[in-house]
Amino acid sequence: MFETDKEVLDWYERQPRALSRKYVNAIRWNEIRDYPLNPAFVPVLLYMRDIEYFTDMYYRELLRTPTGRDPVIRKFMDRWSIEELHHGNLLNRFLEEAGIPSSKNWQAEAQRGISLRYRVGSYLIDVAARPLGKYFHAAHMVWGAINEITAMQSYRRLSELAGHPVLSYLLTGLIQEESIHSSFYWNVARVKLAEAKFSRDLARFIIGRFWRPVGQGAKAERETHYVLATLFHGQKGLELFNLRVANRIERLPGFAGFQGVTERMAPILQA
Secondary structure, three states: OOOOHHHHHHHHHHOOOOOOHHHHHOOOHHHHHHOOOOHHHHHHHHHHHHHHHOHHHHHHHHHOOOHHHOHHHHHHHHHHHHHHHHHHHHHHHHHHHOOOOOOOOHHHHHHHOOOHHHHHHHHHHHHHHHHHHHHHHHHHHHHHHHHHHHHHHHHHHHHHHHOOHHHHHHHHHHHHHHHHHHHHHHHHHHHHHHHOHHHHHHHHHHHHHHOOOOOEOOEOHHHHHHHHHHHOOHHHHHHHHHHHHHHHHHOOOOOOOOOHHHHHHHHHHOO
């Protein structure tokens, strides 16, 4: 168990990149069309690609908050943002090799699709968080942990369902890097939550009241719901999501018995 956030950062910086040049070069890009890709997974991949690309926007949003001024978290964010952008580019390449071409300006088109409501809301959150100072760090890290664990488990679930060997190989690299990201968020959240009862109470309130599935807001709600329902449909899907995501959040200080994530996901997956 890490005792300080600096120990978590030191561990993170020792982790090599899973998606090294050697790993990426070993992907059999020329064989992608040799295997069928269920059309139902195309919107899922497009969504994942865009959300990974939006990391640059999330990075700039984080910098405006008290969390972005924390030296340990900021150093993590500098590497995290680069790796997530790489994920988006790799997913885009897979789609193109699969015969699903994207515009040369797909990044700009994805950005234009972000609603004004989301952009205004992000600034309002920044303003509201400033008076909370260091006590906001824990909530931010819990939110990030949920989203990173969700991303990791969504990639794992897509690999299981799609049955596409080249995609599975690519996703294995993404899963390994998302696992490292989620471990950083979860462990720093644990450290920050343990520091003060106010941090625990604040984090539980913010997550319970305001958390939404990763990407929702930046992407239309219907797109988010489609992705989640495709990967974790029905009661069995909800149980799987709880096992792989929600239960891990309940192990954080102050989150024992927390059902906010499950309550948010249930109507999406069981619709």
